[in-house]
Amino acid sequence: MCLFLVKAVLFMVIPPLKFNRFLKQVRFIGLQSVVLILLTGGFTGMVLGFQGFYSLSKFGSDAFLGPMVGLALIKELGPVLAALMVTGRAGSAITAEIGIMRMSEQIDALELMGLNPYRYLVVPNLLAAMICLPLLTAIFDVVGIFGGYLIGGKLLGVGAGTYFGEMASYVEMQDVMEGFYKSLSFGVIIVWVCCFKGYYAGIFTGFGSEGVSRATTQAVVLSSVLILVWDYFMTSILF
Amino acid sequence: MIKIENLYRSFDGNEVFRGISLEIMKGEVLALIGRSGCGKSVLLKHVSGLMKPEKGRVVVDGREMDMVRGRNLTSLRDRLGFLFQGGALFDSMNVFENVAFPLKEKTKLSDKRIQARVFEELENVGLSGSEYKYPSQISGGMVKRAALARALVGDPEIMLFDEPTTGLDPVTGHAIIELIDSCHRRLHFTGIIVTHEISKVFGIVDRVAMLHEGVVWAEGTPSEFSSFEDPVVRTFVGDSTISKGGMHEKI
Numbered sequence: 001m002c003l004f005l006v007k008a009v010l011f012m013v014i015p016p017l018k019f020n021r022f023l024k025q026v027r028f029i030g031l032q033s034v035v036l037i038l039l040t041g042g043f044t045g046m047v048l049g050f051q052g053f054y055s056l057s058k059f060g061s062d063a064f065l066g067p068m069v070g071l072a073l074i075k076e077l078g079p080v081l082a083a084l085m086v087t088g089r090a091g092s093a094i095t096a097e098i099g100i101m102r103m104s105e106q107i108d109a110l111e112l113m114g115l116n117p118y119r120y121l122v123v124p125n126l127l128a129a130m131i132c133l134p135l136l137t138a139i140f141d142v143v144g145i146f147g148g149y150l151i152g153g154k155l156l157g158v159g160a161g162t163y164f165g166e167m168a169s170y171v172e173m174q175d176v177m178e179g180f181y182k183s184l185s186f187g188v189i190i191v192w193v194c195c196f197k198g199y200y201a202g203i204f205t206g207f208g209s210e211g212v213s214r215a216t217t218q219a220v221v222l223s224s225v226l227i228l229v230w231d232y233f234m235t236s237i238l239f
Numbered sequence: 240m241i242k243i244e245n246l247y248r249s250f251d252g253n254e255v256f257r258g259i260s261l262e263i264m265k266g267e268v269l270a271l272i273g274r275s276g277c278g279k280s281v282l283l284k285h286v287s288g289l290m291k292p293e294k295g296r297v298v299v300d301g302r303e304m305d306m307v308r309g310r311n312l313t314s315l316r317d318r319l320g321f322l323f324q325g326g327a328l329f330d331s332m333n334v335f336e337n338v339a340f341p342l343k344e345k346t347k348l349s350d351k352r353i354q355a356r357v358f359e360e361l362e363n364v365g366l367s368g369s370e371y372k373y374p375s376q377i378s379g380g381m382v383k384r385a386a387l388a389r390a391l392v393g394d395p396e397i398m399l400f401d402e403p404t405t406g407l408d409p410v411t412g413h414a415i416i417e418l419i420d421s422c423h424r425r426l427h428f429t430g431i432i433v434t435h436e437i438s439k440v441f442g443i444v445d446r447v448a449m450l451h452e453g454v455v456w457a458e459g460t461p462s463e464f465s466s467f468e469d470p471v472v473r474t475f476v477g478d479s480t481i482s483k484g485g486m487h488e489k490i
Contacts, residue, residue, distance in 0.1 A: 105327040108289055112321045113341045114313040 004196045008126055011118045022124040029090045029125070030132030034139065036085050041140035044077055045069060045147025052148070053156045066163035067170035069148035074171060074179045078141040080231055083133060083186035087223045091194040094125055095219040098198025099212040107199070121199070126191045133187030134180050141179065178238045185234065186227050193223040240265040240300055240397065240429040241286060247294035248281065255281055257453030258295070268423060268430040270440045270461075272475065273450035279433040280324065282450070283399045286431065287321055288312060299397065317345060320395035320428070324402045326386035328374040334361070334385045335370040341393050360388040364418055380411035384418070391422055398430040404439055412439055419443065437476055441465075449475065
């Protein structure tokens, strides 16, 4: 599995890049995930608004709702939840697509044409995920912060100046970069695991449609677990 | 052109090849026959380099497939065409895009020339008018024809056919065999046709080899093969007595 990642990274840095395929995957992983990210980001922020206000008001600290929502989203919830959403929506589809290509000998056909399957199937996904995940996370964070304000500010009476002003005081560039590094690495994890599971569907998961289904399930479960485990290690390092 | 020497291969402890040796001369077409599961398709995958032998070697045009890497392997594969049993067309592309794909990726031909070349090849296989249909929208016979067009569009010197007529009705099956024959007369490729439908291919091949119990059990010209007395061969071949050139009269 590690060799698979090494090869993918190697073919990513050695030209040529299949640019059309890359654009197609940017559209698929990034653009088509935006609505899902808007929805999940918005509601996560709104829940944080309620829960944060409830907890903070117990200590008379409801003025700190803005920094609490902002830091929780930017450092943790934004990168993790956006990555989990992309895993469910795009990662599973990537595994299924590559798995079906493996089962129907389309990958063998690519190889026999003298074309490198990594360049066609893995590298465009890897690059697209590395670009799209940080952007989707940024959208998640922004929508979440406004969702938090909608509840905290408009419904529960925290002023806009307090909410955003305190947030600007407590959220630093380092926090934003922590979220960025996390989302970037989560993009690599999703594509690495999902492409690997699809590419070796049949060998490790059994043949036929059942093999593809098993590969897809394993890809989603393993990616999700790895995202959470890696998140812990990154937090430990970057804390 | 293709030389297989003392090839051994097993899967999960089950020995599929136990010392297979076979030679195919340049321009020759060999029919590889045998019971289902005897390793015919696996042998093709060894010839194309998709699988590696445990012991023995496969030499294609003087180069050992197990040892060829990188650009040498790519250049060798550029001269090789493979017709997969299920066609292996890219299901997200239409017929035109499938056939044009190797030209777009491997050559510097202009779009106009690629289009002309693809239309010509599709006409050769009788698929004019179906260029913009997707693999899921066409019949099994048409998928095989499109796959054949894709395999032949680069004018390969070596063609490997993995059960080209399996799953097709007799008329379509014969049409595919005729198509392979006409392509061979046009391109003079060296070929291996894996099949268990002997009567269909005996008329177009130069030699026949039968795999049985992990070895080449019998080998000869189609007419020699028809007269073999070996009970295993007789059970398999039955009354197939067509020799090369006699196919058209029979059809």
